Amino acid sequence: MALERTLAILKPDCVRKQLIGEVLRRMEAAGFRICALHMQHLSRARAEGFYAVHRDRPFFGSLVEFMISGPCVPLVLEKENAVEDFRTVIGATDPAEAAPGTIRAAHADNKGENIVHGSDSPANARTEIAYFFGDLSAD
């Protein structure tokens, strides 16, 4: 199987709780190579652009407020089957429904503040990597 890349974001709650190291450790222990990483404080426009697919959902406003509430850490991860495997590692959106041992089950407070983002398809991974890291999606 070919190597694949996915986009992860350590969300502002992950940074506030001082879990950056813990979540990066989990990523590496699960076999992902960290290709790029850039802590940044998103502007409202950047957060709205990233989550544009959700702009008509009732939680869009609170999602954007949360994502701009402090710095976050977008990163690019690589391994075989990276997109699907990373979704398994992070667990369901709602930590109450996330499988035991997943990052969200271990560390997320609720469905909105859920520690980490992971691309949900290879096509979205390419778009999302390009959104934060430009050409890295094409390597």
Ligand code: GDP
């Ligand atoms: P994901 O792919 O598991 O991250 O979930 P989605 O793509 O469905 O939603 C994107 C993000 O929006 C989630 O990770 C949450 O941070 C947020 N979100 C989703 N559903 C809700 C909700 O019902 N309430 C709130 N406050 N935030 C939500």
